[in-house]
Amino acid sequence: MKIGFIGVGIMGAPMARHVQAAGHDLFLVRNRSPLPDALIAGGATVCATAGDVARQAELIILMLPDTPDVDHVLFGADGVASGLTPDKTVIDMSSIDPIETKRFGEKIAGLGCYYADAPVSGGDVGARNASLTIMVGADEEVFARIHPLLACMGKNITLIGPVGSGQIAKVANQIIVALNIEAVSEALVFASKAGADPAKVRAALMGGFASSRILEVHGERMIERNFAPGFRIRLHQKDLSLALGSARALGLALPNTAVAQQLFSACVAQGDGDCDHSAMVTAIEQLANHRLGPTD
Amino acid sequence: MKIGFIGVGIMGAPMARHVQAAGHDLFLVRNRSPLPDALIAGGATVCATAGDVARQAELIILMLPDTPDVDHVLFGADGVASGLTPDKTVIDMSSIDPIETKRFGEKIAGLGCYYADAPVSGGDVGARNASLTIMVGADEEVFARIHPLLACMGKNITLIGPVGSGQIAKVANQIIVALNIEAVSEALVFASKAGADPAKVRAALMGGFASSRILEVHGERMIERNFAPGFRIRLHQKDLSLALGSARALGLALPNTAVAQQLFSACVAQGDGDCDHSAMVTAIEQLANHRLGPTD
Numbered sequence: 001m002k003i004g005f006i007g008v009g010i011m012g013a014p015m016a017r018h019v020q021a022a023g024h025d026l027f028l029v030r031n032r033s034p035l036p037d038a039l040i041a042g043g044a045t046v047c048a049t050a051g052d053v054a055r056q057a058e059l060i061i062l063m064l065p066d067t068p069d070v071d072h073v074l075f076g077a078d079g080v081a082s083g084l085t086p087d088k089t090v091i092d093m094s095s096i097d098p099i100e101t102k103r104f105g106e107k108i109a110g111l112g113c114y115y116a117d118a119p120v121s122g123g124d125v126g127a128r129n130a131s132l133t134i135m136v137g138a139d140e141e142v143f144a145r146i147h148p149l150l151a152c153m154g155k156n157i158t159l160i161g162p163v164g165s166g167q168i169a170k171v172a173n174q175i176i177v178a179l180n181i182e183a184v185s186e187a188l189v190f191a192s193k194a195g196a197d198p199a200k201v202r203a204a205l206m207g208g209f210a211s212s213r214i215l216e217v218h219g220e221r222m223i224e225r226n227f228a229p230g231f232r233i234r235l236h237q238k239d240l241s242l243a244l245g246s247a248r249a250l251g252l253a254l255p256n257t258a259v260a261q262q263l264f265s266a267c268v269a270q271g272d273g274d275c276d277h278s279a280m281v282t283a284i285e286q287l288a289n290h291r292l293g294p295t296d
Numbered sequence: 297m298k299i300g301f302i303g304v305g306i307m308g309a310p311m312a313r314h315v316q317a318a319g320h321d322l323f324l325v326r327n328r329s330p331l332p333d334a335l336i337a338g339g340a341t342v343c344a345t346a347g348d349v350a351r352q353a354e355l356i357i358l359m360l361p362d363t364p365d366v367d368h369v370l371f372g373a374d375g376v377a378s379g380l381t382p383d384k385t386v387i388d389m390s391s392i393d394p395i396e397t398k399r400f401g402e403k404i405a406g407l408g409c410y411y412a413d414a415p416v417s418g419g420d421v422g423a424r425n426a427s428l429t430i431m432v433g434a435d436e437e438v439f440a441r442i443h444p445l446l447a448c449m450g451k452n453i454t455l456i457g458p459v460g461s462g463q464i465a466k467v468a469n470q471i472i473v474a475l476n477i478e479a480v481s482e483a484l485v486f487a488s489k490a491g492a493d494p495a496k497v498r499a500a501l502m503g504g505f506a507s508s509r510i511l512e513v514h515g516e517r518m519i520e521r522n523f524a525p526g527f528r529i530r531l532h533q534k535d536l537s538l539a540l541g542s543a544r545a546l547g548l549a550l551p552n553t554a555v556a557q558q559l560f561s562a563c564v565a566q567g568d569g570d571c572d573h574s575a576m577v578t579a580i581e582q583l584a585n586h587r588l589g590p591t592d
Contacts, residue, residue: 098490121504133504158500161492168492169500172483176506179482179552183475186550187468190539193548194394196457196464204454204465208417208429210472212508243486252489252584254482255559256475256552263551288548 002027003149004057006050006073006080007094008036011120012063014127015093015153019061020044022152027057050076054083059149060090066238067096074104086112091146093134095119095174097242098167099249101137105163114142115163118150119170123231131155135173137165171246174239178260178277180214185281188222193290199223218278225293230276237264237273298323299445300353302346302369302376303390304332307416308359310423311389311449315357316340318448323353346372350379355445356386362534363392370400382408387442389430391415391470393538394463395545397433401459410438411459414446415466419527427451431469433461467542470535474556474573476510481577484518489586495519514574521589526572533560533569 004027005016013036020026026044028035035046047053050073054060060080064070070092074080080090090108092101092115105115116138126132132154136143143159150157160169187210188198202219205211221227240261247254263283270286272279285291300323301312309332316322322340324331331342343349346369350356356376360366366388370376376386386404388397388411401411412434422428428450432439439455446453456465483506484494498515501507517523536557543550559579566582568575581587 133500135500156500156503158496160496160500164490165492165496168487168490169497171490172487172492172497173501173504173506175483175486176479176501176508176511179479180476180506180508182552183472183479186475186553187471189548190471190543190546190550191464191468193546194460194464194467194542196461196468200454200456200461201465201468204429204431204452204456205469205472207452208469209509209513210469210476212472212476212510213505214508215472217505246490247486250486250489250584252485252586253580254486255555255583256478257482259551259555284549287551288546290548 004053004060007063049078051083102164117166135169221278234273300349300356303359345374347379398460413462431465530569
């Protein structure tokens with residue numbers, strides 16, 4: 001199948017490589033920065049514009065940083081929309097605004113084409129290992145048709161509901177992950193400042209109702225002061241901005257998500273925007289004037 | 297062994313029964329409300345005061361509602377302290393203030409006796425099944441000595457550190473549980489109001505970094521509107537008060553714990569203080585003017 005892949009960065013490059021390795025013909029768009037050697041060596045065709053990609057490919061995948069990027073690549077000058085003809089399919093695998101996603105889907109449907117949002121979790125490790133979790137918003141027939149292609153890139157692939165639902169699930173995921181990190185931060189800094197060994201507290205809590213992947217993985221990172229990403233604070237901050245922006249548009253309040261966003265901002269202010277999101281604990285430590293782990 | 301057991305309510309009664317079933321002689325204190333038939337039938341001795349219990353027993357277990365109750369039973373008129381002689385042991389299994397616990401431990405040590413704090417998690421089901429998680433603050437030799445007795449009542453028994461550490465771990469546990477419930481509440485209400493099926497979102501998130509015992513158990517209760525306790529909001533509110541009181545005394549900030557406490561207060565205001573703590577979702581629903589599940 002002729003597949004366009006726009007956005008071949010840290011996530012997109014290995015995802016595109018898995019698609020190519022499955023036997024599909026790749027169409028990329030020329031970029032200011034060089035395109036990944038592996039994709040070129042694998043026989044990818046380089047097009048001048050996103051519109052050209054859409055003209056040549058039957059299905060176009062996007063993996064871009066944020067909502068305005070997707071908007072620009074789809075509907076800007078020489079964008080994907082300018083090259084679409086009826087019955088082609090667009091899959092947006094970026095993590096972007098759920099409400100804007102519905103609008104994008106309607107505009108693409110208006111051209112006689114199909115749209116699915118399919119954001120992922122699992123990070124660059126998941127992208128390299130083709131083990132991403134993929135949350136899909138699409139019509140059932142579109143989901144059935146694109147499932148084999150998504151299965152080249154991920155393992156846990158779920159149809160949540162109609163277009164936009166994948167992005168909604170991804171935002172919900174990022175809310176829980178951020179707030180569970182915040183919860184473990186408050187609990188371990190409390191325990192440490194009160195005089196207990198946070199490692200022993202973490203171990204004692206692992207078997208009960210406080211147990212979570214975050215207590216297991218990120219709790220350990222906090223104690224060991226291992227803040228190499230992982231998932232960068234800067235990116236999680238973007239995801240919480242999506243959550244808070246959508247919440248405002250929908251008319252609902254997310255009090256602790258708002259606090260977590262501010263704590264990420266405090267981390268960025270300290271120069272830690274490129275640390276793993278478990279470094280949120282350092283913002284709670286500053287509020288406590290107390291360090292959980294040993295001094296560097 | 298002669299064991300005093302003070303506080304034979306919903307938790308304490310089955311715990312005391314397990315101790316008695318293991319062959320120990322129980323000493324209880326007369327109460328306004330009748331003492332559990334099973335304990336009396338099992339041969340427990342009923343004493344007039346807590347001081348009398350301490351005079352007759354070698355080891356005294358407390359399982360009381362809150363810090364002032366423990367203070368009163370230990371150090372009030374005819375309290376435990378009035379009946380202690382050197383080398384006896386006091387184990388406080390209540391969930392109370394960690395800082396006050398250190399003070400209580402020092403006063404008991406000043407009488408030539410031993411003190412351990414050993415709060416539990418696992419609720420009345422864990423108490424009945426002798427499967428409680430027990431977090432212990434004690435000297436190592438005291439821990440070794442009381443371990444067989446605690447093993448009559450629980451399974452996952454951890455020495456966290458010196459006296460007070462058990463209560464610190466319990467507070468940390470209650471912080472994480474409350475904040476994970478809050479996180480799942482925000483995420484599911486967001487997803488539902490944005491138009492996705494919260495049950496599908498929960499299922500999609502269970503395999504990834506958002507996974508937790510709370511998403512599994514309490515997320516399902518929120519979706520199914522099953523708010524029968526479980527663990528009552530009123531009790532969790534007390535535990536967060538302990539966390540915030542200790543935090544103020546220690547000089548540290550717990551921003552999301554403070555918000556969660558307010559959300560529990562909103563639930564109590566609605567008359568839901570005796571609902572399961574998963575009903576915190578109803579406070580987030582009120583903030584969103586949107587109900588997650590079907591109307592009753």
